Amino acid sequence: MSLYCGIACRRKSFWSYRLLSTYVTKSRYLFELKEDDDACKKAQQTGAFYLFHSLAPLLQKSEHQYQAPQHSLLELERLLAKFGQDTQRIEDSVLIGCSEQHEAWFALDLGLNSSSSINASLQKPEMETELKGSFMELRKALFQLNTKDASLLSTAQALLHWHDGHQFCSRSGQPTKKNMAGSKRVCPSNKIIYYPQMAPVVITLVSDGTRCLLARQSSFPKGMYSALAGFCDIGESLEEAVRREVAEEVGLEVERLQYSASQHWPFPNSSLMIACHATVKSGQTEIQVNLRELEAAGWFSHDEVATALRRNNPYTQQQNGTFWLPPKLAIAHQLIKEWVEKPNCSTLPA
Numbered sequence: 001m002s003l004y005c006g007i008a009c010r011r012k013s014f015w016s017y018r019l020l021s022t023y024v025t026k027s028r029y030l031f032e033l034k035e036d037d038d039a040c041k042k043a044q045q046t047g048a049f050y051l052f053h054s055l056a057p058l059l060q061k062s063e064h065q066y067q068a069p070q071h072s073l074l075e076l077e078r079l080l081a082k083f084g085q086d087t088q089r090i091e092d093s094v095l096i097g098c099s100e101q102h103e104a105w106f107a108l109d110l111g112l113n114s115s116s117s118i119n120a121s122l123q124k125p126e127m128e129t130e131l132k133g134s135f136m137e138l139r140k141a142l143f144q145l146n147t148k149d150a151s152l153l154s155t156a157q158a159l160l161h162w163h164d165g166h167q168f169c170s171r172s173g174q175p176t177k178k179n180m181a182g183s184k185r186v187c188p189s190n191k192i193i194y195y196p197q198m199a200p201v202v203i204t205l206v207s208d209g210t211r212c213l214l215a216r217q218s219s220f221p222k223g224m225y226s227a228l229a230g231f232c233d234i235g236e237s238l239e240e241a242v243r244r245e246v247a248e249e250v251g252l253e254v255e256r257l258q259y260s261a262s263q264h265w266p267f268p269n270s271s272l273m274i275a276c277h278a279t280v281k282s283g284q285t286e287i288q289v290n291l292r293e294l295e296a297a298g299w300f301s302h303d304e305v306a307t308a309l310r311r312n313n314p315y316t317q318q319q320n321g322t323f324w325l326p327p328k329l330a331i332a333h334q335l336i337k338e339w340v341e342k343p344n345c346s347t348l349p350a
């Protein structure tokens with residue numbers, strides 16, 4: 001039994017306290033699993049596994065949506081045995097969360113070369129037939145999943161990706177060893193600890209008070225416009241990164257900005273998207289697009305953006321030749337929606 005279970009099981013009549021208590025005990029349970037390999041291994045016995053193949057999650061189609069199926073440890077062991085693999089491979093799995101009842105959730109990639117087992121990657125088509133699903137590229141899968149599965153699979157893919165790329169110590173060149181939960185890797189020869197990393201990215205919706213600025217990169221799907229985004233440089237504050245990115249990409253100077261929200265984004269590697277609203281100095285709204293970064297940028301009226309949000313279907317809009325906006329799940333969409341609902345939201349001096 002978990003150290004924190006006693007607190008979790010006590011009944012409380014005041015609902016908000018119970019909510020907080022559940023969240024706190026869950027967080028502490030996950031912390032315990034990350035710190036204690038034995039506790040984590042034990043949690044695998046009653047846990048649920050999400051499967052990947054070469055970083056593509058296993059999905060099953062239900063009526064209207066895709067779902068990410070869970071497998072028990074026993075099912076996983078049977079599956080590996082059927083494909084002539086040893087169960088040592090399960091040690092490659094990473095902890096990605098747990099239910100309110102403390103059922104731990106793990107992710108395991110069956111396609112990447114295993115660092116725990118000598119067996120090579122498992123064949124995708126055979127596995128798909130056996131598992132009655134398909135391994136779908138995350139970029140395609142993400143927008144067809146419910147919010148919970150999308151968030152879990154993003155975390156899982158980001159963590160599996162990080163482990164796959166950090167198998168060796170950059171100082172000694174020796175293989176590093178992951179802890180049971182996959183929250184770190186350690187070099188056995190010099191004890192350097194490597195933690196999974198995210199790159200901070202600012203994403204800014206610039207407004208001149210009545211219009212907002214949208215841009216597209218040549219790599220975007222045809223017709224899609226979004227807010228300005230850019231990686232933070234080392235040593236920069238969030239405010240400095242916003243001012244620099246806006247200046248670099250469209251040649252404008254940010255006067256005021258307001259933090260909105262943040263989001264983990266798994267592409268191309270793990271990023272922490274930090275979303276802000278910004279306004280530029282009045283009378284200084286002439287855009288100079290940096291064509292090394294962007295294909296196009298422009299000011300859009302409130303009506304144009306509100307209309308695009310209402311019928312945000314890339315397929316029909318591509319046919320009409322009109323522009324379209326990032327899908328609901330992307331934080332850029334939330335930022336644009338916020339501006340449409342409250343175009344004059346207050347911003348702070350940058």
Ligand SMILES: NC(=O)C1=CN([C@@H]2O[C@H](COP(=O)(O)OP(=O)(O)OC[C@H]3O[C@@H](n4cnc5c(N)ncnc54)[C@H](O)[C@@H]3O)[C@@H](O)[C@H]2O)C=CC1
Nearest residue numbers: 199201226229230231265267268273293326330331332333
């Ligand atoms: N979730 C969302 O709503 C959105 C997410 N994004 C994400 O934001 C990210 C950044 O946007 P960009 O305009 O491409 O950034 P950017 O404007 O900083 O330009 C990308 C360039 O920055 C350099 N760079 C500096 N640090 C880097 C790092 N840690 N990783 C990779 N490249 C680095 C590279 O030369 C790269 O070509 C993209 O990867 C994109 O996936 C972009 C728009 C919407």
Ligand SMILES: [Mg+2]
Nearest residue numbers: 228229230293
């Ligand atoms: Mg950019």
